[in-house]
Amino acid sequence: MSKIFVVLQKGDESRGIVEAIVDDNTAAELEEHPALYRVTAPGRMVIRRASIEDHLGRPFDLHELQLYLVSLSGHVDESDEEFVLSWNA
Amino acid sequence: MDMKAGKKLGTRERYALMTRDLEWRTTYQPMDKVFPCMSYEGIKIHDWNDWEDPFRLTMDVYWKYQAEKEKKLYAIIDAFNQNNGHLGVTDARYINTLKLFIQSIPPLEQMAARGFTNVSRQMAGGGARIACLLQAVDEIRHFQTQIHSISNYNKYYNGLHGFVGQQSRLWYLSERKSFFDDAITAGPFEFMVAIGFAFEYVLTNLVFVPYVSGAAYNGDMAAMAFGFSAQSDEARHMTLGLECIKFMLEQDPDNVPIVQRWIDKWTWRGARVLGGIGMMMDYMLPKRIMSFKEAWEIYFEENGGALFNDLARYGIRPPKCYAQTVAEKEHISHQAWLGFYQKSQAMSAHAWLPTPEEMDWLSSKYPNTFDKYYRPRFELFREMARSGEPFDNHTLSMNCQVCQATIHYTEPDDPTTLCLRETDHQGEKYHFCSDHCREIFEYEPEKYVQAWIPTHQALQGNCFEPGVDPSAPDFDAKAALFDYWGIRDGRDNGDFEGSEDQRNFSAWRKLATQN
Numbered sequence: 001m002s003k004i005f006v007v008l009q010k011g012d013e014s015r016g017i018v019e020a021i022v023d024d025n026t027a028a029e030l031e032e033h034p035a036l037y038r039v040t041a042p043g044r045m046v047i048r049r050a051s052i053e054d055h056l057g058r059p060f061d062l063h064e065l066q067l068y069l070v071s072l073s074g075h076v077d078e079s080d081e082e083f084v085l086s087w088n089a
Numbered sequence: 090m091d092m093k094a095g096k097k098l099g100t101r102e103r104y105a106l107m108t109r110d111l112e113w114r115t116t117y118q119p120m121d122k123v124f125p126c127m128s129y130e131g132i133k134i135h136d137w138n139d140w141e142d143p144f145r146l147t148m149d150v151y152w153k154y155q156a157e158k159e160k161k162l163y164a165i166i167d168a169f170n171q172n173n174g175h176l177g178v179t180d181a182r183y184i185n186t187l188k189l190f191i192q193s194i195p196p197l198e199q200m201a202a203r204g205f206t207n208v209s210r211q212m213a214g215g216g217a218r219i220a221c222l223l224q225a226v227d228e229i230r231h232f233q234t235q236i237h238s239i240s241n242y243n244k245y246y247n248g249l250h251g252f253v254g255q256q257s258r259l260w261y262l263s264e265r266k267s268f269f270d271d272a273i274t275a276g277p278f279e280f281m282v283a284i285g286f287a288f289e290y291v292l293t294n295l296v297f298v299p300y301v302s303g304a305a306y307n308g309d310m311a312a313m314a315f316g317f318s319a320q321s322d323e324a325r326h327m328t329l330g331l332e333c334i335k336f337m338l339e340q341d342p343d344n345v346p347i348v349q350r351w352i353d354k355w356t357w358r359g360a361r362v363l364g365g366i367g368m369m370m371d372y373m374l375p376k377r378i379m380s381f382k383e384a385w386e387i388y389f390e391e392n393g394g395a396l397f398n399d400l401a402r403y404g405i406r407p408p409k410c411y412a413q414t415v416a417e418k419e420h421i422s423h424q425a426w427l428g429f430y431q432k433s434q435a436m437s438a439h440a441w442l443p444t445p446e447e448m449d450w451l452s453s454k455y456p457n458t459f460d461k462y463y464r465p466r467f468e469l470f471r472e473m474a475r476s477g478e479p480f481d482n483h484t485l486s487m488n489c490q491v492c493q494a495t496i497h498y499t500e501p502d503d504p505t506t507l508c509l510r511e512t513d514h515q516g517e518k519y520h521f522c523s524d525h526c527r528e529i530f531e532y533e534p535e536k537y538v539q540a541w542i543p544t545h546q547a548l549q550g551n552c553f554e555p556g557v558d559p560s561a562p563d564f565d566a567k568a569a570l571f572d573y574w575g576i577r578d579g580r581d582n583g584d585f586e587g588s589e590d591q592r593n594f595s596a597w598r599k600l601a602t603q604n
Contacts, residue, residue, distance in 0.1 A: 067321060071298060
């Protein structure tokens with residue numbers, strides 16, 4: 001199964017986002033690089049608004065991800081609740 | 090007034106109402122006259138409503154987040170400059186990566202903005218138009234923020250002053266310029282494959298992630314901040330490129346071979362442009378992040394591989410150049426730096442020989458190739474430099490008619506033989522760096538015969554300022570060329586060892602740490 005990844009700038013908000021991703025995607029793996037977090041998962045990754053809000057302790061609009069994103073891979077499907085990345089193969 | 094606030098709209102509804110819903114079909118002119126560039130490339134679109142908009146971004150949301158990015162960026166740039174941040178970089182060699190960056194990239198961002206503005210006018214579907222329009226605005230933002238961030242270095246260091254004119258004149262910048270010139274003179278769908286897909290999706294990770302991490306590793310907070318700020322837009326650009334490819338492939342099976350040919354062409358053109366990035370990663374960053382080979386494996390082989398597996402369901406195969414780029418990943422950065430080192434006299438940046446410790450790092454990262462092919466050459470050059478006769482190449486290079494790279498890369502299966510291809514077209518001979526570039530030429534020779542290649546033009550006497558008379562008895566060709574290129578001999582060019590930049594940096598750093 002092909003790998004999915006997101007890369008986020010390091011910072012307080014990103015740390016909460018990354019913790020939420022790792023909670024919600026059991027196969028997700030976190031890599032730490034200078035100034036960057038890279039999270040990978042096989043085939044599919046779900047980024048959930050509610051989980052991020054739990055980690056950050058404040059309301060969060062998924063569009064706000066755009067402030068911290070550095071790179072991603074896979075097809076994107078975004079709604080109010082979830083930002084989903086996936087490969088079909 | 091008795092008004093009841095309605096339920097807050099969801100992302101999808103808001104997006105539909107504020108973008109797609111603003112579209113209309115023309116009545117007093119046929120649609121194909123209003124959008125005249127939609128059919129000549131052979132791409133067949135049956136229903137623009139099938140276009141998917143993954144980010145569902147509306148104009149108001151776009152401005153809100155872009156404004157926030159700008160505020161963060163400029164706060165960091167101000168702080169960096171106020172704190173004399175330039176003296177905190179690992180060593181002054183690092184600043185040469187910024188010289189190559191500003192000479193190449195901001196002008197390309199501007200070309201990208203022009204390209205996306207054009208495509209956002211040409212696309213006959215509302216979803217595609219708005220996404221391309223937002224990308225055009227992003228590209229202008231990148232152009233501006235890159236110049237603002239790097240401008241502080243121009244107050245202190247040589248070689249950063251002339252990028253506006255240099256991009257279309259200086260011999261080593263034409264390779265990257267020609268990539269964008271080729272793309273914006275193509276049709277709208279080919280442009281989307283060239284920039285949106287090949288450049289943004291397949292290759293941008295190899296440009297910005299190493300650059301941003303490289304800046305972070307080497308103490309350059311200004312470049313790191315603009316890199317992050319630009320890169321936060323790239324995720325959206327990559328997704329647009331991928332959506333556009335899927336849309337074309339799903340609309341009609343006749344589109345598949347056309348798209349495949351563009352993928353083959355533009356992945357190769359992009360791979361050629363990345364030789365310069367490899368050189369920066371392996372030779373120019375005093376503190377390395379990872380080797381170019383490692384970056385190629387993660388971002389091209391693994392991530393690009395995942396993408397091509399995914400597209401296989403449409404009948405798309407990996408680009409034709411795939412195997413060659415994998416073989417060349419062990420060679421390309423070394424050959425690029427050897428090329429730059431021997432011609433640093435004609436650059437608006439400095440080059441240098443790797444130290445013994447740096448060569449050991451290269452040996453460990455390139456166990457199959459560095460000691461066998463490249464270390465002996467660097468050791469010879471060091472010996473020559475020590476004896477006062479450095480290996481300076483004072484000739485003008487021959488460049489590839491398509492990618493405009495200096496012809497100095499080797500045969501894919503023999504790293505000791507120069508790779509040179511040629512073809513005849515209407516009585517003229519044209520030269521190429523590779524089979525792939527020759528094939529691109531042979532498909533559209535009328536386009537590529539028009540290439541304006543700086544070194545070839547210089548030899549034809551077309552690169553002097555107005556009023557210069559090459560037949561005058563006291564004519565100095567080198568001085569006239571340097572004048573045209575905007576290079577101040579002895580300050581901007583040559584070996585880093587002994588340069589004004591090296592002396593100044595060391596003196597200023599002492600001043601910053603002592604009384």
